[in-house]
Amino acid sequence: MLQQILNAALVVGAGIGVSIFYYVGSNVLLDRLAADSVRADGTHIARDRIRTAIRPWLFVSPALIILVIYLVYPVFETARLSLFDRSGSQFIGLSNYLWALRDPDFQQSILNNLMWLVIVPSMCTALGLLVAVLADRLKWGPIAKSLIFLPMAISFVGASVIWKFVYDFRAGDSPQIGILNAVVVALGGEPQTWMAIPFWNNFFLMAILVWIQTGFAMVIFSAALRGVPEETVEAARIDGASEIQIFFRIMIPQIMTTIVVVWTTITIIVLKIFDIVLAMTNGQWDTEILANLMFDWMFRGGGDFGRGSTIALVIMVAVVPIMIWNIKRFKAEEDL
Amino acid sequence: MSGKIPFLNMSPGRLAATLLLLFLCLIWTIPTAGLFISSLRDKDQLIISGWWTALITTERNERGRTGPSDAQFEREGEFVIAGSFIPEGSSKSILSFGDQQNDLGAYQPGETLVRGDGKRFTLWEDGSYEYVSAIPFDLQRGQRFFFVATIPPTFSLANYREVLTSEKIGQSFVNTFTVAIPATIIPILIAAFAAYAFSWMKFPGRQLIFVFVVGLLVVPLQMTLIPLLRMYNTLGSVLGIEAKSYIGIWLAHTGFGLPLAIYLLRNYMTSLPRDLIESAKIDGASHFQIFSKLLLPLSIPALASFAIFQFLWVWNDLLVALVFLGKRDDQIVLTSKLRELLGSRGENWEILTSSAFISIIVPLVVFFALQRYFVRGLLAGSVKGG
Numbered sequence: 001m002l003q004q005i006l007n008a009a010l011v012v013g014a015g016i017g018v019s020i021f022y023y024v025g026s027n028v029l030l031d032r033l034a035a036d037s038v039r040a041d042g043t044h045i046a047r048d049r050i051r052t053a054i055r056p057w058l059f060v061s062p063a064l065i066i067l068v069i070y071l072v073y074p075v076f077e078t079a080r081l082s083l084f085d086r087s088g089s090q091f092i093g094l095s096n097y098l099w100a101l102r103d104p105d106f107q108q109s110i111l112n113n114l115m116w117l118v119i120v121p122s123m124c125t126a127l128g129l130l131v132a133v134l135a136d137r138l139k140w141g142p143i144a145k146s147l148i149f150l151p152m153a154i155s156f157v158g159a160s161v162i163w164k165f166v167y168d169f170r171a172g173d174s175p176q177i178g179i180l181n182a183v184v185v186a187l188g189g190e191p192q193t194w195m196a197i198p199f200w201n202n203f204f205l206m207a208i209l210v211w212i213q214t215g216f217a218m219v220i221f222s223a224a225l226r227g228v229p230e231e232t233v234e235a236a237r238i239d240g241a242s243e244i245q246i247f248f249r250i251m252i253p254q255i256m257t258t259i260v261v262v263w264t265t266i267t268i269i270v271l272k273i274f275d276i277v278l279a280m281t282n283g284q285w286d287t288e289i290l291a292n293l294m295f296d297w298m299f300r301g302g303g304d305f306g307r308g309s310t311i312a313l314v315i316m317v318a319v320v321p322i323m324i325w326n327i328k329r330f331k332a333e334e335d336l
Numbered sequence: 337m338s339g340k341i342p343f344l345n346m347s348p349g350r351l352a353a354t355l356l357l358l359f360l361c362l363i364w365t366i367p368t369a370g371l372f373i374s375s376l377r378d379k380d381q382l383i384i385s386g387w388w389t390a391l392i393t394t395e396r397n398e399r400g401r402t403g404p405s406d407a408q409f410e411r412e413g414e415f416v417i418a419g420s421f422i423p424e425g426s427s428k429s430i431l432s433f434g435d436q437q438n439d440l441g442a443y444q445p446g447e448t449l450v451r452g453d454g455k456r457f458t459l460w461e462d463g464s465y466e467y468v469s470a471i472p473f474d475l476q477r478g479q480r481f482f483f484v485a486t487i488p489p490t491f492s493l494a495n496y497r498e499v500l501t502s503e504k505i506g507q508s509f510v511n512t513f514t515v516a517i518p519a520t521i522i523p524i525l526i527a528a529f530a531a532y533a534f535s536w537m538k539f540p541g542r543q544l545i546f547v548f549v550v551g552l553l554v555v556p557l558q559m560t561l562i563p564l565l566r567m568y569n570t571l572g573s574v575l576g577i578e579a580k581s582y583i584g585i586w587l588a589h590t591g592f593g594l595p596l597a598i599y600l601l602r603n604y605m606t607s608l609p610r611d612l613i614e615s616a617k618i619d620g621a622s623h624f625q626i627f628s629k630l631l632l633p634l635s636i637p638a639l640a641s642f643a644i645f646q647f648l649w650v651w652n653d654l655l656v657a658l659v660f661l662g663k664r665d666d667q668i669v670l671t672s673k674l675r676e677l678l679g680s681r682g683e684n685w686e687i688l689t690s691s692a693f694i695s696i697i698v699p700l701v702v703f704f705a706l707q708r709y710f711v712r713g714l715l716a717g718s719v720k721g722g
Contacts, residue, residue: 004507004666008514015518015586019525027624055623056539063530063594064545069567070560070591071552077563088566127360134357137350144357146707148364153699153710155652157671161678161692162367165374165685177386177685179370211364219711243349272556275654279675294558295655298565305562312558323554 019062026058075316078309086304096310106311109288112202116273116289119203121266123210125259128217132225133247135218145222149215156212156275163208164280167194198286205287208276213269217262224258225251261329264322271319290315375693376491379686393488395431397440401480402457402465405473415469421483422463427490433459433483440484449481457481495690503681504665505691508673512651512695514582515661515669519589520647524639526590527597532627534598535605536613546602552595561659564588568660580662588660589653593646604638605631641712648699648710670695 034047034054085092100106131148135141151159168178169191176182181191194204228251236250252259274291281287283296294311297304346354374387385394400421408415422428434442435449435457443449445461455469459481467479500506533539534546572579608631616626632639650656654671661667663676674688674695681687703710 004510008510011514011582012517015583016521016525019522023525023529023624027622031622053539056533056537056542059529059533059537059623059627060539060545062526063549063598066526066587066591067549067552067594070564070588071555071595074560074563075555077566078559081562131357131360134353134360137353138357141357144361147361149711150368150700150703151364153648153703154368154696155654155671155699157654157674157678158652158692158696161674161688162371164678165371165689166367168685175385177383179366179386179388182386182388211367214364272558275671278654279678291558291655295658298562298659305566308562312556312562316556316559319556320554327550327553 022062023058027055030054030058078312078316081305081309082313084306086306088305092306096306099307100310100314105283105288105293108286109290109293109311112287112289113271115202116206116209116270117267120206120209120213120270121263123206124213124217124266125263127210127214128262129221129259131214131218132221133251136222136225145215145218148218151212152215154212156208156273157279159208159212160276160279163204163211167204169193195281195287196285201281201285201287205276205280208280209270209273213266217266220258220262221255224255228254257329261326264326268319268322268326271315271322371689372693374685375495375689376493377495377686378490378492379495379684381487381490382685382689383683390489390491393486396485396487397482398485399437399480399482400465401478402467402475404478405475408473413470415472417467417473417475417478418465420462420464421459421481422485426463427488428463428485429461430459430463431484431486433481435479435481437482440482459483495686496694499687499690499694503677503687503691505670505673505694507665508668508670509694511667512669512671512698515585515589515657516647516650518582518586519593519650520643522586523590523593523597523646524643527594527601527642528632528635528639529627530594530598531601531605532623532631534602536626536631537623546598549595550599553599557592557655560592561655565659578662580660580667582661582667585656585660588656589646589650592656593649597642597646600642601635601638604635608634640706640709644702644706644709648702651699 030051034050036047037045039045081088082096083093084090131144135144138144154162166178166180168176169181170176170178176185176191180194185191195201232250232254233246236246241249272291273289274295277283277287277289277292278295283289283292290311294308294315297308297311370387373390374382377387377390381390381394384396398421403417403419405417407419408417410416421430430445432441432444433449434440435451436442443459445459447458449457449459451457455467457465457467457479459465465481467473530549534542568579568584571577612630613626616630621629652671654675657669657672658675661669661672663672668676670691674691677684677688677691
């Protein structure tokens with residue numbers, strides 16, 4: 001064990017050391033190579049213009065090189081590969097796209113992704129808003145908020161294990177150890193294999209993401225609700241509005257932009273959701289979604305890069321418009 | 337005030353709010369609590385009773401077999417087989433017993449059961465028994481009796497000990513750190529230099545390049561995987577090195593994290609007062625000095641927020657690890673390992689629960705220790721959107 005830790009520390013240290021060495025070294029080198037000098041006849045040659053011209057590039061070039069290799073090139077390459085066969089060597093035009101349109105798994109994924117897109121963001125928004133409103137009125141609200149926010153720290157795989165245990169099913173008369181089936185049995189129902197009930201199993205998977213993401217929505221709404229001017233609420237109260245009316249007529253309109261922000265952010269997460277489905281069902285029992293299908297084709301039978309790329313491109317086309325809107329909004333907020 | 341419920345001193349609306357929030361909190365914590373409690377339970381109890389019964393003593397129907405006739409000895413003219421149905425060191429005890437499977441409650445511990453053939457069987461609370469007969473026993477395999485055992489709640493770290501050693505979760509834990517630490521520090525370092533250049537140095541195309549970098553935020557991870565996988569495989573076979581390596585995954589995480597890091601840090605650095613940088617310049621400080629001695633320390637809040645976000649993102653990532661790292665013991669990370677266990681040890685809940693808890697312990701500690709930075713980092717990271 002100690003050996004492993006030492007090895008890891010060594011590797012980590014080397015990786016970070018090399019990066020630091022580059023910046024320090026390249027700057028020193030520039031100062032040496034383009035140093036001011038004095039000629040034999042006594043004239044002073046200043047090279048600070050060369051140094052000012054080069055130094056910015058020493059600072060930005062590592063970032064730019066990595067970005068080009070890891071983001072720019074792959075986008076074009078994926079687009080290109082989507083027009084090629086499984087090995088990426090034979091041009092086959094739009095065949096992959098035509099295949100996708102007819103592929104039952106792909107159709108299933110699109111359908112499921114649409115369901116996820118409708119349900120998860122709306123559930124997270126509604127529950128997040130509910131908790132934010134309730135917690136701000138109660139003394140123990142901060143504790144409640146911490147508890148609801150906690151799943152945000154847990155990985156999707158970790159959450160999958162947690163929920164797989166909740167959904168566990170025991171056959172026959174043996175006592176149920178999954179709490180959901182235990183509750184069902186206690187209420188007089190029949191225990192179910194929740195993951196294998198087509199159509200409805202999607203909702204049990206979605207519950208996991210809602211469980212994780214509600215905390216995110218709650219934190220943002222909580223901050224936004226505190227920004228609602230007290231006078232507007234007070235005025236409505238004097239006019240005899242009920243708490244529920246105040247919430248829907250006064251608060252909601254004032255935090256509408258925040259609601260849209262939360263909604264879109266969760267939408268992007270949903271579009272790329274992968275880990276939960278991979279860990280829980282791996283797309284079995286009609287739960288396939290795009291990101292998992294893409295991953296599947298990446299490795300299925302040695303990998304079909306053409307089809308994988310096609311699915312990746314579909315995800316990209318869905319994500320980009322929302323992302324652009326989101327960044328614009330973020331920038332507008334920063335500029336305030 | 338009227339309308340209050342006298343005993344609770346609360347208005348009905350407030351009571352409803354309290355109950356509703358309490359209910360939501362319960363739903364949100366029960367799954368994690370179940371995992372944690374289960375991971376501390378005995379693995380045999382874990383599969384026969386729900387974790388919510390862990391705090392109370394459970395009862396279980398069991399059967400035991402006496403020793404065979406070889407084990408009998410003579411005592412005062414009678415023949416006796418003696419022994420115990422409960423292994424030594426177990427905390428189980430006998431609640432009742434009988435010789436019929438459907439009549440377990442027939443006899444209390446200490447009572448003597450007289451069988452049809454006159455043989456007498458006595459079972460005590462601690463599991464020890466005596467089987468007495470007037471004539472020599474002729475039993476090939478011993479006689480079966482049935483009993484109800486009570487099992488007091490026991491908690492131990494045995495499951496953790498098992499997964500850390502035999503399932504090699506400890507190694508995965510170290511591997512995850514080996515991925516996560518450089519994958520957090522390297523992008524911060526690279527982004528900080530770039531952000532400084534974008535905010536305080538003059539070079540042609542500065543604005544245009546920055547906009548381009550921010551634009552890369554829209555690229556979903558999935559778009560990059562196949563080309564990078566192909567590139568790594570080619571590099572691996574051409575150079576004769578391993579295609580799956582730590583350096584490979586560090587650089588991949590760096591690439592995916594850079595746009596956000598540069599964007600956040602540049603915004604932060606631009607907001608620092610211009611006079612500060614100008615006066616440092618007049619004092620003869622070089623760009624490198626201004627950056628490392630002045631701007632970097634000043635940017636710590638922004639750096640910390642991004643660092644927490646990136647660290648947790650990398651720690652919890654599965655997709656990138658599956659693509660860029662191998663599944664050998666010296667490379668597999670916790671998320672990837674957990675996914676493997678879900679497949680191979682899907683019914684071994686003692687292994688799954690304790691492994692899962694080990695994998696979430698670091699994020700939980702970060703969460704509780706740095707809650708404020710955590711939330712801030714998370715909000716900033718929402719632009720990246722997972």
